[in-house]
Amino acid sequence: MKKTASGISPLIALDRECSRALHAQIYDGYRSAIVAGNLRGGQRVPSTRVLASELGVSRFPVLTAYSQLLAEGYFESRVGSGTTISNCLPERFPCNTLPIREVSSPSQAPAVNGASSRQPFTSLGWLRNSGAFDISEIAYDQFPLQTWSKLIAYHSRSMQLQHLKYGEAMGLPALREEIATYLGAARSVRCEADQIMIVSGSQQAVDISSRALLNLGSTVWIEEPGYRLACDIFLRAGCRLAPVPVDNEGLDVSKGIERCPEARMAFVTPSHQFPLGVTMSIKRRLQLLDWAQAANAWIIEDDYDSEYRYDASPIASLQGLDRNGRVIYIGTFSKVLYPALRIGYIVIPRNLVDKFAAVRRVMDFGPPIFFQLVIAQFIHEGHFARHLRRMRTLYHKRRVTLVKCLREEFGPLVTLFGSDAGMHLAAAIAGEFCDVNIAEQAAGENLDLRPLSSYYLEKAMYNGFIFGFGNTSERQIPRAVKKLRDLLEAQ
Numbered sequence: 001m002k003k004t005a006s007g008i009s010p011l012i013a014l015d016r017e018c019s020r021a022l023h024a025q026i027y028d029g030y031r032s033a034i035v036a037g038n039l040r041g042g043q044r045v046p047s048t049r050v051l052a053s054e055l056g057v058s059r060f061p062v063l064t065a066y067s068q069l070l071a072e073g074y075f076e077s078r079v080g081s082g083t084t085i086s087n088c089l090p091e092r093f094p095c096n097t098l099p100i101r102e103v104s105s106p107s108q109a110p111a112v113n114g115a116s117s118r119q120p121f122t123s124l125g126w127l128r129n130s131g132a133f134d135i136s137e138i139a140y141d142q143f144p145l146q147t148w149s150k151l152i153a154y155h156s157r158s159m160q161l162q163h164l165k166y167g168e169a170m171g172l173p174a175l176r177e178e179i180a181t182y183l184g185a186a187r188s189v190r191c192e193a194d195q196i197m198i199v200s201g202s203q204q205a206v207d208i209s210s211r212a213l214l215n216l217g218s219t220v221w222i223e224e225p226g227y228r229l230a231c232d233i234f235l236r237a238g239c240r241l242a243p244v245p246v247d248n249e250g251l252d253v254s255k256g257i258e259r260c261p262e263a264r265m266a267f268v269t270p271s272h273q274f275p276l277g278v279t280m281s282i283k284r285r286l287q288l289l290d291w292a293q294a295a296n297a298w299i300i301e302d303d304y305d306s307e308y309r310y311d312a313s314p315i316a317s318l319q320g321l322d323r324n325g326r327v328i329y330i331g332t333f334s335k336v337l338y339p340a341l342r343i344g345y346i347v348i349p350r351n352l353v354d355k356f357a358a359v360r361r362v363m364d365f366g367p368p369i370f371f372q373l374v375i376a377q378f379i380h381e382g383h384f385a386r387h388l389r390r391m392r393t394l395y396h397k398r399r400v401t402l403v404k405c406l407r408e409e410f411g412p413l414v415t416l417f418g419s420d421a422g423m424h425l426a427a428a429i430a431g432e433f434c435d436v437n438i439a440e441q442a443a444g445e446n447l448d449l450r451p452l453s454s455y456y457l458e459k460a461m462y463n464g465f466i467f468g469f470g471n472t473s474e475r476q477i478p479r480a481v482k483k484l485r486d487l488l489e490a491q
């Protein structure tokens, strides 16, 4: 199969107010990602055209930065293989190998007053809906099925005897290498491939993490409102939940400390909070990391849709800020490839790898190797980077259309939450109605609306809906929003 440039763009935050020229900022961004070890020797860089369009600048500053990086030896260029990060860097900084302090695993957690023990999310009427705005769907019709099928055919024909054996409990090494390279560049995650475990989606990642790190009765901070499936996993594991409110800076760490300082874990979605969509501020991130270190607790960072940011202000992972091995980073291919794959990954602090692998061995010994081979090649040959870029443009347009339609139909009655990112949008709507009832009625109108109030464990602060736009086209959105307005008006 033909090789194409993979070229994942590093996180570069351009500051247009800054006196430093744009080309110098691009140069700085690359240089610091290289010296921090987030970009690796031999890794392809995106073309100047692609990077310029992602950063929202002309090609000129990108060309200037690239030629400086080439001249100084950070990049190398070879005929036929494009431009790559140099294998012989002009300087070596030890940043990516900063010692991660070893921390012991937790002991039995104390019981907590006021922690919620609400029953699991049962199959409520509106959960069985299907139709416009389903938050779990992606743009299936845009998936590069032809390329994917070719890779599947190739691997079917070239199966090797070694692929018939039990694989490694941590997953296929080639895929773990690709993921480590991708995460370093795109998310500033600090890890090596041997810290990555391939799992059956984030769902299993949370399950394995809770089995490895929590005990019966341990308390977990849960974002309020938050991801109910994670709550169910912790409840099934016999843990207690401590809902911690989310405001426009993300999880309110001080309230968590006030409420339950001795929790053993915090489950957070800092890049794009689920469901409100806010991004956790740097102040809160540092506060959360400090709390975890002081309380001997763990943080699960669920980075489920961080690939989709549209406002040119890239947000690095929380894991990348952690110097104490407190963060368990979880990613998934459900949003960026397709959910039926059931493949995700955990980045595990080095000293906990054996503990996680031991849990994995007694569960299912790892997902089938076949699709791991296919994904590894899909990433390696650049199809993944290209697909992400296309989807980013598509989802952004859908989001813009949705925001416009909600404002047109509901005017000042609607409050939109969150940053310009992701594949869903949460909106509160003022008025005398019950969002759960409306969601149930909407099912009959081919609308799959998730009632915002049902994502709270305690008293809901907002009445509204979560609109998934992954599989709802720009053409469908205006009609679907209008249907919702008609339903609300009929109340």
Ligand SMILES: Cc1ncc(COP(=O)(O)O)c(C=O)c1O
Binding pocket: 135, 136, 200, 201, 202, 203, 204, 227, 269, 274, 302, 304, 331, 332, 333, 334, 339, 343, 344
């Ligand atoms: C908060 C959150 N995390 C993770 C996921 C993905 O889960 P999985 O990888 O198990 O498909 C979703 C899917 O909708 C989600 O909403």
